[in-house]
Every structure is written in structure tokens, then in C-alpha cells.
Amino acid sequence: MAQREELRLCGYGGQGIILAGYIVGQAVSVFEHRQAAFTRDYGPEARGGACRADVVISDGPVGYPYISAPSVLVAMSQQAYDRYHAQNRDQALVIIDEDLVKPQPDSRRLLSIPARRMAEGLGRVAVANVVMLGFLTALTSLASAESMKKSLLAAVPKGTEELNLKAFEKGYAYGLEKLGAAGVGKE
Amino acid sequence: MAQREELRLCGYGGQGIILAGYIVGQAVSVFEHRQAAFTRDYGPEARGGACRADVVISDGPVGYPYISAPSVLVAMSQQAYDRYHAQNRDQALVIIDEDLVKPQPDSRRLLSIPARRMAEGLGRVAVANVVMLGFLTALTSLASAESMKKSLLAAVPKGTEELNLKAFEKGYAYGLEKLGAAGVGKE
Amino acid sequence: MPEREYLAGEFFLSGDDACAEGAISAGCRFFAGYPITPATEIAERMSERLPEVGGNYIQMEDELGSMAAVLGASWAGTKAMTATSGPGFSLMMENIGLGIMTETPCVVVNIQRGGPSTGLPTLTGQGDMMQARWGSHGPYSIIALSPSSPQELYDLTIRAFNLSEKYRLPVLVMSEAATGHMYEKVVIPPSGEIELLARRKPTVPPEAYLPFAPDTDLVPPMANAGEGYRLHVTGLTHDERGYPAMTVEAQDRLVRRLVDKIERNKADIIALEEDGTGDAEVVICSYGVSARVSQIAVERARGEGIRVGLLRLITVWPFPDDRVRELARQVKAFVVPEINYGQIALEVERCACGLAKVVLVPHMGGRVHAPELILEAVRQAAR
Amino acid sequence: MPEREYLAGEFFLSGDDACAEGAISAGCRFFAGYPITPATEIAERMSERLPEVGGNYIQMEDELGSMAAVLGASWAGTKAMTATSGPGFSLMMENIGLGIMTETPCVVVNIQRGGPSTGLPTLTGQGDMMQARWGSHGPYSIIALSPSSPQELYDLTIRAFNLSEKYRLPVLVMSEAATGHMYEKVVIPPSGEIELLARRKPTVPPEAYLPFAPDTDLVPPMANAGEGYRLHVTGLTHDERGYPAMTVEAQDRLVRRLVDKIERNKADIIALEEDGTGDAEVVICSYGVSARVSQIAVERARGEGIRVGLLRLITVWPFPDDRVRELARQVKAFVVPEINYGQIALEVERCACGLAKVVLVPHMGGRVHAPELILEAVRQAAR
Amino acid sequence: MKTETKEVIIIPERCKECGFCIEFCPKHLILASAEINSKGYHPVYISDISQCTRCDICGMICPDFAISVVSKKEPSRV
């Protein structure tokens, strides 16, 4: 079977979780030569509450398009973290916004970033998702930074490109820094 | 198989053909101890044009409810006569309104009555069908005159009973007369 | 006018009339409809009869509205019915689905005509038999009855009401123009002699009542609106309280139950009539008016020495899988005459399991089969 | 903006988006719709894309109107489509029947959700598969395709338009929420590389033209309104001139042809994908998103040494009777996973003729099967 | 202004004796005839054509396309 990675991004509505998932999927499948299937929650019950974006990435065609157990979990709210944390693979990487999530003590491979605060620093809390995306890109080999940036630019509204790139770079740099510090190997 | 008779009444819309068929069917099945299935033409295509009422009569349950070849054909218009005459059983009895139908020369068992004219004589051309019914009752053993009259009274609007009975009797009497004259045995 | 309430006695009625009288006898006191040939006479008779027995007739703006009104009336505690033909039946499908999902007892009569589309409005057909089973979206089961005479239209309309109350769903009476427009003697028993099933009511107080918690036969007792139960009823997937529950588990529990309450009670629901199937080598499987025509073919074939039987489906849905499977082990072939291009024949074929041939005798509609057509198929099949 | 006309290239699209792009690529220039989860995104994308390519988007007051408008637009000479989900699909049934009867090319997309009734609006289901076949009244045949990915929603939407023009009927694309709401890469070829079938036009002058006289493949050439042919088109049974003909003979000729033009051209219409069926002792027969899940089960089962194959129905209707019958002679069992309580499984059972067991793996909806469920059924079946 | 190129035609086979033209002819020129057509109706006729104004009310009001003013030059145009 083809190499398969399962990424879950979660948080609450309005944080741009869905867009982040879309950007990852597009980066992988359109701007690189792997395949990705991206799915999400829908419906009024999802409004305002928990929000989830799942990306399955594979070298060959993605057969089964859903996540069984994420290999990477990005959590941007406590509620989402609490809900999905237990479902991870044993060796999963967990990434959190450190201001929004208080992790459980058992988390082995945990990395954190104050994405929201960094976004505030850029003047737009709305780009916290993109900061997180930069961070994620630095820490994993889901897609190259270049592809991710291409995908980002293709996905965000005209006029916001610069801000978004800045946010991405900020998260990315923070990730590289953490990488050096923590010695976490790329997946 | 049970003894089966097939009666077809035909003419044009407005002559009360359908009512006549209904009365026969009701007479046989409700007021006597035989069974009858009554069917008719429906639909806008039928409006104003040819009109047909079929009654299948049987000692036991009427299995197949349609007429294959009538054993009695009552025709009250030329068009209807022309159309259905050929489909009769060989030994069928054909009854016509002699003012409305010019019969084919080959008709073996043919009886005629000026029903319409007799109804005019009663002041209501609309009861020609009932005159015909009386005639039919006299000539056949589909149902007794008594049952037929009960059925007639149950079917016609309140207030018209007397007129209808008169019409029936007139046709019936004419039938008995003809019977005597022509020596046609009751079926 | 109490003496007119039941027309007990013998009457010479059309199938449509008989259907209306059956509804009245069954206790139906609400009819919402929209005229359509060849079912209009049912509405017309109901419009006269209902006021006489203290019921309500309402003519709606279309069949969508008719079906919705019937469901509403049922929740008001009234036995309710509508009647239509193919085009209107198609329009009722969405709300038949609501009736299934909300377990609303009611009766829907379809006097079938020639289709598809406007087709042959005044002429007969049996083209909606599979639609009766599958016409609404989503997984569900249904009960559909098929009368062969005006008398049976009377009888089965009553049975349809009883089944609808017992199993809480819209029950379909699938007749056709040939029967609806045919007049025969109909015997209407005195009202006391008609067995009627009343709505199964909750036996617990409102606080303890779970409106969609089933009894052991998978059917929940039913409170009506206005009785103080503070019901919530929704077409969304719901839990036993009736509250929306957007989960796989709730869906699994609910939809399985909705189907199983029919499938597991087949023995009670299915009615068949068999004639000479005991030693038959060919069985004609038929329903509705076609069964009457088949009867002729049976008689003639027997006259020719062919061992032929008739399996008449009085209940068409749920389909009598077991009986057909059983017969398949015995007979050479099934002959299935239908006034369509093969619908119930597919079910027969499925249940025949390759053990018996299945010979469809299709008729596209407008008239019943010539008995010879069926006879000839029987002859061929018997060879 | 001609350069936007075709979005040739690679895109990361949802199935719904891909469906809309497929329609645009196929030359669809008219969409009439009404929002409904999970098909709304198709309408939304069409509302943006059609004006860019010179087409027309119209949001109707309901699905009854949408379907009627699509038929009208098709007769105006435009390729036309609508998209909906279960409840709306139920409402479209009457006019799908009109489309069948009047032989009107068009495409109807159903992104299925959990049913019956309102059910699980945002979650997936495959409960409308039999409705696709039988949901309108009267005897008829239909074509229904079932894509397994956004790419295939793109591809099969184009194919649906081609089939609809070739066989002159509404063609159904039966997808589901899981696929419609899933994003994957979709490759859109340059416009020149897409094979499109144009409407077959009459080759005779208006005086000589019989609008419903078929060519040898049973399909009549089609003139559009406004071209001087003085067409008459009716949902009533009609003769070759298109004039109402209320006779058994006209009905027989017309309805047989409407069915036969599909059934006799099955070889052209049916598309299947097989994987490892050659030596299989168990075949999973599946479609849509369920086929993707089945693929996992196939791989795992093979890992366990079970000889299992996958028969993926790309065309679901007409059903591939022949191929299933053939396989039935070879295999021990069919395993049929469906997100319903057994629909296509009934067809498999019918065609298996008792030669192979048929194991339904039902799922009431809301999610796809856990692959283990299917795997376990395969294991059991292989024993 | 009436011209001599117009005349009233009657197609008796089509008449269903509804009486509309009889009632609505402003000049009361139309009458039911004693003849019977093949459908059993008494078709209409014009009693005194000289009084006819060619107003074509009869032509417009006939539900059966049985009567109309026609122009002699172009018999198939209104």
C-alpha cells in the first residue's frame, strides 16, 4: 500500500480551520505529485461549535478518503483537542496553539506555538490559521514550503496575499526554530 | 364455468346509455341472485361521441369483467351500431332504436323499437333509455321486470319515478307485444 | 344523520365508490385530495359522505398539500386518507416519506392509469407498483395492498386503515382504473361487524412518555396533538423522545426499526390467495385486475390439462419472498402478467433463485391482457 | 471572458464543484435549481460560472419548477441540468417522467444524504438508488451513473450529458454527500480534448419530419423549439407526429420503445470497473463512495489470502444483469455494501439466480462503512 | 370601412350549433338551418347577407372555426 498520512486540523468555527485544510490538500495534490483527499464537517450543528478538517495524503490514489487515526493532529481549541486527542495514532504528532489548548500530560510528541498571539502581532487575529500552517509546514514533510505558499496564494482573497505570506513565514520560522531546539525530526 | 351473458348498450353521450347499464347491473346483482360487472368508457375523447356500457352477467362470480363478444347488443345510434355490430356473438340478439339505426341486412336476431319516439310521446325524450330498458327486459331474461323496476327507482332522481316507470312499462309492453308477434324466445 | 352513517347492505358500486365507502366504514373522517382521473370519484364521494358522518373533506391546491394535510389530520387524531393516480402519486412521494419517518398512520389510494407521465389518463395500468415500494427517497419499507374487485377495494381499504394504525405508517392501496371504474355488487356489513383497529395509545403519563420508543413489535404507541403530551415530531433522524439526533447511531436505530417493523411482521401483514398451487407445475403470480384475467387463463389451461395454479398477491408489499421461494422449488415456471414492462416479475425472479423460470407477460397499458396472451405464456412455460 | 470558459488544468475541488465544472465542460449552459444540502454547492458554482460562459442560471421557487424549467430549456436547444438531494429528488419525479415521455435530454444530479424524509441532511447516504430507477409513475427505463470521486463526478457529468443527448432522456448522476463534499485533485482537460456528443438533428424539412419516429437505434432525431418545425410535444401517449393517441397500440409502441432504447443499448451504456474478478471466489459489488471503502476491504482480504474481486458499478442503471449472471456462475458469493438497507443488493440477488450467495452489508447512513464491516462479510462469504 | 373583397364563409360540417354567432351577430343575420350535419347538429346559415357588415364577430366568436369572414384575394389570411 502507498504511504499514507492522515492530518486532522481542528478548532472552532471562524478560525479558518477549513481553509487551512484546503490549502494543505491543494498544496499536496495540485502543487506536488502526491494525492490528497480533504473532508470536513458540515451542517448547522457544526456552526459556532467544533470544527474539523481532515486531509488524507498518499503517494498513490487515496482509496479510503477518511481518517482512521490521525498521524498529525493540529488543535486550535481545547474542546477540539479533548475530543480528538484520544483518537491519534500512537506515534502521532500533536500540534497546538499554546494559548488555546492545555495539553494532557501523556502527550508524547507535542509541539506548540502561540499562533493566535503571533497573528495578533501581525494585526489580524484571523491569520492565526496561516501562522499555524507555516508552523506545520516546517515540522512535517506533508508538502514543501514552496508548494504550501503557492497553495496559500491561490486560496486567499485578492489583496490579502502579503499579510498571509507574512503570517506563513512567521509560523514557518518559528517552526524551524523549534525544530532546532527540540530536535524533532521531520516526518 | 358459470352461465355468462354479455350485454352491450351503445349510443351517444347524453342518451342515458350509462345509466341504463348501471340499472341492469344493479338489478341483476343487488335485486336478484346473480352477479354483474358493469364497465364503461371514460375520458374527454369519449365526450359527445360514441358511448358504451358493458354488463357481464353470471350465475357465479364474474371472473373476467369485460365483454369479449356481446350476447345482447342494444344500439341507440348508427355510429355505435356500425362499430360494435361486427363484434357480436353469432347468436347474439341485437336491439335497435328503429328511428336511429338502419341495420345491416345480415342481422339475424334483430328487434327494434322506436324508443326515442315513444319517449317523445311521454313528453321527455330523455327517457328513451328507460323505454329501451323495458323493451330489453321483456325480450331477455337478464333480470325480472320487478328487479329491473326496483333498480330503476333506486337509480333515478327523486321526483322522476313516475315518468320513468311509465317509460319502462311502455317499452316493456311493446316488448311483450313484439315477443308475441315475432316469437322470439326469451334468452 | 346516524342512519346514513353506514350504508350497510348490498350496493352496486364502482371500485372508487367502494373505496370511499370502505374508508367511511373504517372510521376515516378526513379526506384531503385533488381531482385526478381515474381516482376523482373517490374524492367526489368523500366530499358528499364525510359531512354526513361528521367528517371533513378538504380539497387542496395540489397533491403535495393533500398528503401533508392527511399527515396533519392523522396527528390530530383522525383517520385520514387521500386518493390519487400516477402523476399525483409522484407528487406525494416526499410527504409519504415524512409519514414513514414520523410513523403517521394514514391511507393513500392510487388508482393507476397508463403511464409514464400523463400517459393514458382514463385507461388502466399497473405501472406504479415499484414506485409504491421505492418512490420516496431514503431507505424504508411500506405496505401496499392490491384489490381485484370493487368488493375488495372496500375490504382492503378497511384493512389498510387497520394496518396503518397497527404499524403506524401510510399504507398504500394500489388499484387501477379497470377496478376503480368497474361496478359490481359490494356488500357492506353492519358497522358492528367490521373489525376496526384503534390507535394504540400511550399508557403512561406525558412525563414518562417517549413518543418513539417502540413496544416489542417495534411500533411505538401514539399520542395525538392536543392531548397534553407535548410531542415533538420531526422528519429529521430522531431519538426516542422525538428530538433530532444527527448521529450514525440514531440513524441506525431508527431506520432499522422503521424497516424491521414491517419486515419482521410479514406473517401478519401478508395476505395471499392461492388457487390450485398445490400440485401446479406452472404458477401465475398476479395481482389487481390482472389476477381476474389470469383466472380465465388458469381455467382454460386446466381445460387443456396443464397443472397451473394462481398465486394472487393481495399484499404486494412487503413481498411474499418466502412463499415464492417455496413455490420455486416446486414449479417449472412462474408466469407474471402485469400491465407494465415488468415490475413485480423482478421480485418473483429474485425469489425464484434460478429454480423456476420466470415468464413476464407485459402489457404497456390501456387495457387488461387478453386472456389468450397469458394462456399462451402458460402453455409455453409448461412445456 | 473566453479564457475562463474552460478551467483546463489541475484543481483541488469538491465533488460538487467538479460536477459543476463537468457540466460546464460538457456544454451545459442552463441550470435551474433550488438549494439543498449537500448539493447546494453545485448551484452556487453554477450561479457564478454560467454567466462567465454565456449561460443562464435561474434559481427556481422549488424543485418542481427546477425540473420543469430544465426540460423547457432543453427544448430551447440548450444543454441543461439541475442538482438536488433526496427531498428535492422526490419532488422532481413527476417531471422526470415528463422528460422520459417527451424524450428530453438533460441531466439531474442527486447528491444523496441520509434518509428517509429530512433524515440526516448533511451526512451521507445511498438510499435513493431504487428511487432513481422507479421513482416516477408508469413503466420506463432510466440511465443512472455513480461516481466514486470528485474526478469522476467531473467525468461522469460529461458522460451523463453525452448519454442524455444520445438516448434522449434525463440522465441521473447518483452521487452522495461523501463524494460531493470531498475535495480531491480534479484534472480538467483542455476543451478540445473532451468528447462531446451533439444533439442529433433532423435531416428532413419540417413537412417531412416526424418528431417521434425513431432511427434504427430507437432514438428519434430532435428539433428544437424556434427552428420552424412546428413541434407538438406532449406527456400524453402520442404517435410519431407527437400527437396524443389514446390507444393501446400507440401506448404499446411508445412505451416499449422508451424502455427498449435503453435496454437494447446496454452494451453502449453500461460502464463497469473490475479489479481481480478473474479468479475471485467472492466479488464485492459496489458503487459510489462505497466502492472506495470496498477497495480497502479487498486489499485487506487479499492480504489474508482470500480471492476477492471488486465489481464497481459506474453505470448503476440499466443494471448489468449479464455480467452479474456470468460472475454468479464463478463465485461463491457477492458481498454488497450499501449505505441503505439493501437496494442494489436486490438486483444482484436477482441476477445471481441462486448460484451465488448474496450478502448485503447495510449501513443506514450518516457515514461510510467501516472497512472492517465489509472485510468481515467477505471473510464469512469466503468460508 | 368595408370592402367588397371580404365575404363570410360557413363550414357546416364543423358547426356544433352552440348558437354563439346567432346570438352575437350584431345584425342578427345568422340562423340555425333545418339541415343536419354528420354529427347531428343543425349548422347555421346567413339569412340576409346584404345586411352583413363583415364585422367578423361571428368569425371570432365561433369555437369551432366553422364561420368566418375571409378576404377573397387571400383566402387563407385573416
Add this chain to the structure above:
Amino acid sequence: MKTETKEVIIIPERCKECGFCIEFCPKHLILASAEINSKGYHPVYISDISQCTRCDICGMICPDFAISVVSKKEPSRV
């Protein structure tokens, strides 16, 4: 006429910070608090209850049933 049997209650857990009551209180007595409820909203509070007229506009306008005037005698009736 206001009676002393009525008071304004606030259920902070229900407040979604829509601001309707803040904007529509005729006396402008309602303010968003600094607290955060479990859904992450800043529930409202009343700044100066003595000025409150018990008009119940806040109670009527709240889409989340988070604020209302209640009668002390019958806490469950409006």
C-alpha cells in the same frame, strides 16, 4: 407601574454576546462583562440596577433566553 416583586436575572452561561440587550435597554444599563463563559463569550451584566425600570425589553430581545425580568413570587411565569 413598577412593583418590587420583579427583578432582572441574567444567566451568564447562555449569553452569546450579541449585544442586543446592550443596545436596546432604554436606560443603557447593560454592559458586557470581562468574564468569559464556557463558550468563550463575555456575558452581560447590569451596571446600575437602581435605574432599571423593569421594562423587560432586555428579556424580550434576548435570542438566547439569557436575561429577563422575573417576578419574585412566581419565578417561572412571565
Add this chain to the structure above:
Amino acid sequence: MKKHPLDDYLRVARMPHIWCPGCGLGLVVNCFLRGLLRSQLNLDKVVIVSGIGCTGRAAGYINLDSFHTTHGRAVPFATGLKVANPELEVVVISGDGDLVAIGGNHLIHAARRNTDLTVLCVNNFVYGMTGGQMGPTTPLTARTTTSRGGSVDRPFNIPHLAAASGAAYVARWTTAHVRRLEKAVTEALLKKGFSLVEIVSPCPTYYGRMNKQVTGLDQMKYFRDNSVIKSGIDPKGVGIEVNGPIVVGKFIDRG
């Protein structure tokens, strides 16, 4: 046989039509064709759409591109034709039941959108085709086959409904107003936007017979003798009562 001047615009092969003696529907087709010819429109581009009903059969008798659709769906079918090909001049001819009972929603929405259609709505106060049941136009207390004791539901005032929905042109005439009707047809055809002409028409077979106007001619005389022309008035006031006056005229003609 002699040729009628309108024969070229009729499907003569299908004649005689199915309409009863004394029915107004042939007259409506007659006046429609005259109004159409007067409009000078290119007949190759004129399309007739009908629903189901006695009136709905009109499409089948007019020798133009013509569509006999499903009950109630003539207007959305016509909308599809028009929107997809604006060159077409799309005319809906259908019955009151078809257009304002089952098809009521489409009618009001097409009027709201002001879709460029011409709708001739023949109001004979009943569902003729199915045998004369009451419908949304049956006057209060009128007798029909489903209201033998007299209808208890109030009828629509069709011009008011159409105007309230947004129609650009709204008129009502009866079959006794042949000249005005012809003119209204021409105007409605030439109007851009949604035009509706209600045509009050006899159905002697059902409505007339059950309401003491036994023949079509009786109904025609009633129409003639009880109509009041009030063009330009607010259609609010033009509801029809049983045996009452019928207000006719052009009520709406928006720029």
C-alpha cells in the same frame, strides 16, 4: 371542404377538437390566433406551452411549436424555454386549475421575477377535464361535483393576485368580449415582462349545468350582460361572485 382562414394555424388533422359544444375554449384559441397574427411576431419563434386540463389541450391544436406539459408546470417549463433562448416568444395557455391551483406558486414567482412570458389563464370556475370539481376560482356558494351543497371556500381574485405578485400587464376579459380579447392578446404578446390575461369562459358541461346556466350560450349571455368594463382600476376590487357582475378591463400595464 371550405377552408377557414385560421386553418393554417391549426393542426387541422387533429380536428374536431375534444371540446364540448358551447365550450369557450375553441373561441379562446380563435381569438388568440387573431391577436397573435395581429402582433406580427415571427411565428417560427412563437412557442405555446400548456399544462393539463381541457384548456391545456390548446397547445395540441395550435400549429406552432407547442408543449403540453404536466399539470401545473406550464409556467416553469415556459420559463426554461424563455431564459435559455430569449429569442423565443413564449405563451402559456392553460386553465385556472392548472395555473392557480396546482401551479399557483409558479405563477406568482414568474410574475415576481417579471419573466417575459404571456400567460392566458382560462377561468371556467372549475376543473373541467376531471369532471367539474370546485377549484380556487369557484365562486362562493357555487355548486360543483365536490361542492354539491355550494362551495365554502373563497375564490382567488386572479388579477389582484397577479398584480400583487408583480406582473407587468394584467387584464381580464370574458369570451363574450372577442374584440377586446383579441386586442389584449396582442398587447400582452408585445409587452416586455410578465403579462397575464384572465379569460372568463363557459364550461356548460359542468359549471354551467350545475349552476343554472345550462348551455354555453346561457353563460355567454350572462357574461355579456353582467360585465362591467373598468380598465385601470385597482384589481383589488375585481373579485367575482356567483351570478354577480364581472369587472373586466386592463388593470395593470407597467412601463
Add this chain to the structure above:
Amino acid sequence: MKKHPLDDYLRVARMPHIWCPGCGLGLVVNCFLRGLLRSQLNLDKVVIVSGIGCTGRAAGYINLDSFHTTHGRAVPFATGLKVANPELEVVVISGDGDLVAIGGNHLIHAARRNTDLTVLCVNNFVYGMTGGQMGPTTPLTARTTTSRGGSVDRPFNIPHLAAASGAAYVARWTTAHVRRLEKAVTEALLKKGFSLVEIVSPCPTYYGRMNKQVTGLDQMKYFRDNSVIKSGIDPKGVGIEVNGPIVVGKFIDRG
């Protein structure tokens, strides 16, 4: 936790409701319950019927007999309830899309028959539940997810439509008029015959956000600041334009 005085009339177990922050629907339920309590009706006999939509969820939160039916069919379902058991006080609470798009025909026919129903039609200018598409109430030029360049279809004037159809009581208020709304609810409930109250309500998530009124509060302020009370006027003139004034009031109250 403290108890809200309306908690007894709510299905508290189902709270919090699904409506977005700043949505007007909770407010509508709030004012409805107050108007209902004021009416003194026997609550055991009051039945709520909704169709499908965000508004349609109202039935599920109100602790009375309540039916959440199919999209567009709340009115005929309610008609069945009422006609079969006239003791019931039947209230329809549903959205503009539900009642005047797909359900438009039932609405006008129920008004025509003057069936004794109370209908609360929440007009948020879009189909909220499905994600903010344009509907029959979307003002001309307003942006929605299916009219990104601005809606090109004219909206209905709901009070005018209801009045033209025959409604006995017709009013319009916005969610910024809580007192009047409460009163209108009481009046409508007590009215015999068909009553309709249009309630203009914010949908910040879709309509507001796409039309420069980003929050529910923005919409509420707009409603408050731009409403003009004109009770008693002919509803002909009360159409709503984008960012224009909103005429509110009681327009029809027939004897």
C-alpha cells in the same frame, strides 16, 4: 443555574439552540412565547408547525405539541391538523423560503380559504439553513451566495401577497420591535381566520455579512433606525428595498 421565566415553555434539554450568535430566531421564539402566554390560550391545545430551515427549527425548541415537517409543507400540514380538529390552535412558524418560495402555493391558498391558522413568517432575506442563497425575499441587488453580483429578481412584498390572497390579519414587524411583535402575536392568535405576521429578522452569518451589516446587532440597528410604522395602509406600498426603509405595522385586520 438560574431559571429563565420561559424555560417551562422551552425544551431546555435541547438548549443551546443551533442559531448563530446575533441571529434573530431566538428572539422570535422569545416574543412568540410571550405573545402566546398573553393570549391565555390553553397551551395543551396549541400546536406549532414548522417547515425546514433555520426558522423551521423553532418547533423543536418550543415545549408544546410541535411538528417539524417537510420543506414548504408546514401550512398544509397545519391545515390538516386544524380542519380535522378545530379545537386546536395551530401556529405555523417558518422561514421566508419555506413559506413563500417552495411553500408559496400553500400560503396563498390557505389565505384564500381563510383557514384559521396563525402564520409567523420570519423573513431574513435568504435561505439561511442552506448557506444564504437568494430567495423570493432577497431585495433587488442584494448579494447572496447565488447572486454574488447582486440579485436580479424582484422580491415579493409578503403582506401584499397575503392580503391579495385573502388573509384576515396581516402585519409586519422587525425583531427590533419586540413589544409590537409580542402584541401582534397575541392578536394573530386570537384572530379567527388566516393571520400572517411577517417578522423581518437578522441573519448575520449570511445576509448581513454579504451586505455590509456584519453582525446581528448591525442588522438590528438598521431595522430600528429605518423602520416606519404605517399601520392601516394598503400593503401594496410596503415592498422592501436594499438598505431602504422598512414599512412596518398592522396592514389588514378584517372583521
